[in-house]
Amino acid sequence: MHETKIPFGERDGTLFRAYEVENGLRCGCVCPGCQQPLNAANNGEKVVPHFRHAKSNDCFDGFREGVRRAAVALIAQHKHLMLPALIETVRVATQDSRLLEEKVELQPVATTADRVERFVDLDGMRGHAVLHQSDRQLIIRIKLSSRMEHERYRLLKGLEHSSMEIDLNHLTLEQINDPASFEHAVLHDPANRNWIRSIRGERLAAIAQQKLQSLAVELNARSQLEQAERVAAEKARQIELDKEKAELQLSLEAHRARQRQIATAQPATEQDNTVQGRAELIAETMLKALQAWGGRAVECTACHLLSPPESQFCLYCDASASTVNPVTLSPDIPLTIHKRMRCSAKPTMSMKSVPRLLLRPDLKASAGVLITPALQKDATQ
Structure with missing residues (x-):
C-alpha cells in the first residue's frame, strides 16, 4: 500500500514521530523505507502530525517499514505479548458416515520472552520478530496489507516453530501517533492477531484426533456387530418365510387333493x-x-x-x-x-x-x- 503520510521518520537509527522533532527539513529525518530526506509536518492544527518525502519519488515502503519497525521495537523493549485465541474443530467420520467432532480451543494469553530477535532470516523468509523462551521460539509477522500471503503462510507452517501474525493494517494515523493506542494494538489487543502455526494447538488437536479415532473404532465395531445381527435376523426371517411358504404350498396341494376328492361326490x-x-x-x-x-x-x-x-x-x-x-x-x-x-x-x-x-x-x-x-x-x- 502506498501511503504519502509517513508516521515515523528515522534519525541516527532511531524512529521518531513527527511531533517529537522540529518542523520541516530541520527534523533531520530520513524515510525508513528509501532512506531519503523527509519533511516533518507538525505545526498544523487540523492535520495529524506526519512526515512527507522532501522530494517526490516512487517510495512505497516508508509507511509500512516505519510502522513495522516501531512495532518490533515495542515487542523487543517489553518482551511481553498477548497470544491469539485458537478455535479449531477436529472431525473423524465413522464407517456409517457419522461425523464425530471435538472442539480444540485456546484462550488469548499473555507470554513473556527471555529475549527477542529483530528481523531474522528464516530460510530466505524474514521473521519480523522471534521470541525466545527456554527452548521454544515464536515467530512474529507484522501485517500492514490487506493482501493474503498464502505462500508465506505455507512456508511458515513448514518450520518447526510456532508463528503468529499481528494485523496493523487498519490502524489510522491518529492511532499510530498515540503511543498508548499503538502499544495496545501491538502488544495487547487479542482481536488483531491470529496463529499461522500453533505447536500447542496441534498437540491438542492430535490428542482430540486420537480420542475421536478410538471412539470411531468402538462405534465401527458396534455398528458391524449390529449389522451382523441384522443380517442374521434377516436370514432367519427369510428361512422362516421360506418354511412357511413351503408349508403353505404343501397345505394347498393337500387342499386341492381334498377338493378333487369331494368334487367327485x-x-x-x-x-x-x-x-x-x-x-x-x-x-x-x-x-x-x-x-x-x-x-x-x-x-x-x-x-x-x-x-x-x-x-x-x-x-x-x-x-x-x-x-x-x-x-x-x-x-x-x-x-x-x-x-x-x-x-x-x-x-x-x-x-x-x-x-x-x-x-x-x-x-x-x-x-x-x-x-x-x-x-x-x-x-x-
Whole structure:
C-alpha cells in the first residue's frame, strides 16, 4: 500500500514521530523505507502530525517499514505479548458416515520472552520478530496489507516453530501517533492477531484426533456387530418365510387333493356357474355360516362363497390369486338376505373371477332358502 503520510521518520537509527522533532527539513529525518530526506509536518492544527518525502519519488515502503519497525521495537523493549485465541474443530467420520467432532480451543494469553530477535532470516523468509523462551521460539509477522500471503503462510507452517501474525493494517494515523493506542494494538489487543502455526494447538488437536479415532473404532465395531445381527435376523426371517411358504404350498396341494376328492361326490352344476346360481350359493353359504358355524366364516376374495372359519383356503374354487378373509355375520341375515343380495355385486364379480367352481357347497344346514324372481333379475344385471 502506498501511503504519502509517513508516521515515523528515522534519525541516527532511531524512529521518531513527527511531533517529537522540529518542523520541516530541520527534523533531520530520513524515510525508513528509501532512506531519503523527509519533511516533518507538525505545526498544523487540523492535520495529524506526519512526515512527507522532501522530494517526490516512487517510495512505497516508508509507511509500512516505519510502522513495522516501531512495532518490533515495542515487542523487543517489553518482551511481553498477548497470544491469539485458537478455535479449531477436529472431525473423524465413522464407517456409517457419522461425523464425530471435538472442539480444540485456546484462550488469548499473555507470554513473556527471555529475549527477542529483530528481523531474522528464516530460510530466505524474514521473521519480523522471534521470541525466545527456554527452548521454544515464536515467530512474529507484522501485517500492514490487506493482501493474503498464502505462500508465506505455507512456508511458515513448514518450520518447526510456532508463528503468529499481528494485523496493523487498519490502524489510522491518529492511532499510530498515540503511543498508548499503538502499544495496545501491538502488544495487547487479542482481536488483531491470529496463529499461522500453533505447536500447542496441534498437540491438542492430535490428542482430540486420537480420542475421536478410538471412539470411531468402538462405534465401527458396534455398528458391524449390529449389522451382523441384522443380517442374521434377516436370514432367519427369510428361512422362516421360506418354511412357511413351503408349508403353505404343501397345505394347498393337500387342499386341492381334498377338493378333487369331494368334487367327485359333490360336483358343481351348470346352474351353479350362472350369475343366478352363484347368487343362490352365496346366500346359502351365508345362512349356513349363521346356522352351522355360529355366524363366523371366511370369505373367498374370488368367488365370494363362505367357508368354515378355520379354513385356510376356499373350499369351492381354485382361483390362484384368491385369499380368504374372516367375516362375522349379523343374526338378521335370514330376514335381510334377499335385500342384501338384491343390491350386491358379488354374484357378478364371482362369475368374472371364477367362471367354474370345483365343487358345490354342502347346503344341508341351509336348505329351503329360495331366490325370488325379483332377486334373479337383479343378480343378472
